[in-house]
Amino acid sequence: MNLRNPPPWQVLPVILLVLGLSIWAGESWLRPMLDPGAGDRVVLAVAEDCELNRAGCTVALDGMRLMLRGPDTIPPLEDFDLILEAQGPVEPLEVSYVMPGMDMGVNRFAFGAGDEGIWRAPSALPVCMSGRLDWLAQVRFAYEGREYEVRIPVLLSRPARGTQD
Incomplete structure (x- = not known):
């Protein structure tokens, strides 16, 4: 050999x-x-009718209340703010947007301090070449020394088509 x-x-x-x-x-x-969804954190359930860009979502945890909302319409490739309002000692960490069953790259945005108890995460989402508009916002925050995550559906508005001459 x-x-x-x-x-x-x-x-x-x-x-x-x-x-x-x-x-x-x-x-x-x-x-x-x-993967922003990986790690040791508690995932909190949201109401079934919760949607980020309609009425927003409210999450309650041990006397603390969070309100998460975005604009009424969210077009792809346009900037928008995810707004987190907290009643309680909360530390917003980041929001990452994922499309279930599709790899759309890393879409992760940090929260910046705003007014008292209000934080903003400037965001923008890409266009899916398959035409899908459904996303999931994974909002991470810390409360009383523990990390939590809230997963909220996001539906983008269909992009306007240009006129042809």
């Missing part, structure tokens, strides 16, 4: 094993950094 030039049938299983282990280890190590 020649160790300098082993036959391909002996090398291929080793390459596949190393490649598989590398992908698995990389996924396990990178997932918490790339």
